[in-house]
Amino acid sequence: MLAELEARSRKEQQELEVLRAAGGTALRERAGSFMLDVGPEVGLFLNTLVRVAGARTVVEIGGSVGYSTVWLAEAVRATGGRLHSIEVDRQKQEEQRAYLTAAGLDAYVELTSREAPELVPSLSAPVDLVLLDHWKELYVRDFDACWPALRPGGVIVADNVLMPRKNAEVIARYRHHLSGIPDAQSQMLALGDGLEVTTKRENVRMD
Numbered sequence: 786m787l788a789e790l791e792a793r794s795r796k797e798q799q800e801l802e803v804l805r806a807a808g809g810t811a812l813r814e815r816a817g818s819f820m821l822d823v824g825p826e827v828g829l830f831l832n833t834l835v836r837v838a839g840a841r842t843v844v845e846i847g848g849s850v851g852y853s854t855v856w857l858a859e860a861v862r863a864t865g866g867r868l869h870s871i872e873v874d875r876q877k878q879e880e881q882r883a884y885l886t887a888a889g890l891d892a893y894v895e896l897t898s899r900e901a902p903e904l905v906p907s908l909s910a911p912v913d914l915v916l917l918d919h920w921k922e923l924y925v926r927d928f929d930a931c932w933p934a935l936r937p938g939g940v941i942v943a944d945n946v947l948m949p950r951k952n953a954e955v956i957a958r959y960r961h962h963l964s965g966i967p968d969a970q971s972q973m974l975a976l977g978d979g980l981e982v983t984t985k986r987e988n989v990r991m992d
């Protein structure tokens with residue numbers, strides 16, 4: 786299933802190049818229909834993180850057609866956990882459902898279009914891990930929706946902090962927001978399009 790999604794992603798990258806070169810509004814009009822996936826390097830990292838942390842309650846914000854969802858779902862199957870994947874585009878969510886079913890992972894995932902500020906406070910267990918990979922202007926809002934529900938030691942991973950460069954200002958605001966949170970420990974990793982990995986510290990500080 787990952788190979789099929791990766792082949793689709795490569796094809797879409799070529800289409801994106803053509804649209805970018807064409808200029809005008811073509812790219813903006815079609816952008817919403819692309820996978821815009823995290824890619825294999827980040828997919829593997831997320832899968833490893835869930836396993837190493839033993840994460841059982843995992844939230845994905847921006848599931849698209851399911852590439853990162855498959856990586857996360859395979860890991861929560863191993864930890865005995867559950868993935869809550871938010872995707873607001875119903876068409877994409879249907880494709881996501883089909884890919885997960887074909888991969889035999891649908892039993893480990895709740896697909897929802899309830900946005901993070903509504904969904905996360907309703908979860909019955911503390912959250913262990915969150916992936917933010919939706920529209921970048923919503924990162925601060927949805928980080929704040931998740932942070933109170935995150936267990937100490939839990940982690941929020943935000944994608945696209947280095948690329949595409951057009952997001953630089955909004956990402957700078959996100960990172961500035963993190964710097965004002967006393968119990969947040971954050972680090973940028975140059976994996977894929979750049980990840981900001983933010984952990985909620987327990988009471989003890991090292992500095």
Ligand SMILES: C[S@@+](CC[C@H](N)C(=O)[O-])C[C@H]1O[C@@H](n2cnc3c(N)ncnc32)[C@H](O)[C@@H]1O
Pocket residue numbers: 820821822823824846847848849850851852853854871872873874877900901918919920923
């Ligand atoms: C970059 S793509 C996600 C790619 C996906 N993580 C992957 O690796 O395949 C961003 C997605 O976020 C979705 N989105 C936009 N606003 C959202 C919101 N408020 N909550 C959840 N998803 C949202 C978009 O519809 C789009 O499919």
